[in-house]
Structures are given as structure tokens and as C-alpha cells.
Amino acid sequence: KAGVTQTPRYLIKTRGQQVTLSCSPISGHRSVSWYQQTPGQGLQFLFEYFSETQRNKGNFPGRFSGRQFSNSRSEMNVSTLELGDSALYLCASTTGGGSTEAFFGQGTRLTVV
């Protein structure tokens, strides 16, 4: 069974640009969650999608958005990039139930210059 796949692995963008990150969950998993990981803040929850609907949302500005497709693949978009958006963005997939294990991708390392 293939794991969670995130693309690209590394990105360098300029302030003001926008970026789209992709996550393909494990086959059969319907929930995808996105996290931002930085050294000072740890893992911060961005949002969760389940069956193409946003089910939970963290405390991030509207510049951060996402969507999920019918095949459960998810994309995350960040517009008007700021230097502080530099981080490791992690995607996790679960079946969507209550306390099931989350499987993580290796992340996308975004650097904003």
C-alpha cells in the first residue's frame, strides 16, 4: 500500500507570490489534514478535509486555503506569501473516523525569500 505522497518536496518562492502544495492520501483514506511545522511553533493545524468538505479549520489567515477532490487528493494554496510562511508543510491522511492513526507524508519544505 502506497503511503502519503506530498509534492513537491522543496519549494523556493518570493514574497508576494502564491504557491500550491499537493497531497495524495493513502488509498481508501477520506480525510486529509494539513499542518505547518516551524521550529518555534511546533505543528500548527491548518485545516482538515473530509469527503471534499472542510471539516475543521485552524487559526490561520485567509491567505491559506485548501480543497479536496473526489479522489481524496488535496491541495493547499498560500497566496501573497510572507517570509514567515517559510516552514515544513505536512499532510496527514486518516480513514476519517474518531481516533484512528494519522499517516503523514514527508512534507513540503517551503522557503520564502
Next chain:
Amino acid sequence: AQSVTQLDSHVSVSEGTPVLLRCNYSSSYSPSLFWYVQHPNKGLQLLLKYTSAATLVKGINGFEAEFKKSETSFHLTKPSAHMSDAAEYFCVVSASAGNNRKLIWGLGTSLAVNP
């Protein structure tokens, strides 16, 4: 509201000695609790989870954790550290209302293992 506090940001042990990584939680619901490990340049991997069954939970690589409701703690232990255990460890609490689940993450504990 749910929260997780990892009491140590850095822990350093010698190879072959016990490991203790401390985690306290706060939850309005019956929590599910997890420990994840992150090795450098690798994704997060589940070590173990507590979901209201046995309070002593055994995980991979010789790790275990004990759920203590009276102390609201879920400390991670291992009897004998190995060099390969050096990594970042995260304690996580899951609060669910039906299928609507949120994971709350601790800030992590960096474990160093000295030869």
C-alpha cells in the same frame, strides 16, 4: 478545551540508559492520546496510541506509555536508549465529537542520545 504540554523541550541521555519524555494533557472529552516520532528529514511516525483500553500502552521500538487520568499525564518511556532513538517526539491529544476529530500537538521534545 484540549491542550497538550510537553514538559521538556530537550532531553539528553546516554546510550543504554532509560528514557523518560513527559507529557501532560487537558481534555474535556475522553481523550485519545498518541506519541509520534520524527527523525531528521523524515515524516512523522506513530509510536503508540491510547484509546481507552489498557492504560499501559506498548509501542514500536521498545517504547511504552502509561495513561494516568488522575495526573492527566501520558509519559513516554523506554528502558534502554539506542542511538537510533535520537529524534523529535510529539505528544498528541485527539478530541472527537462523532467523526469530527481534532489533533492537538505538543511542541515536541528533542531527544539526544550520547554514546
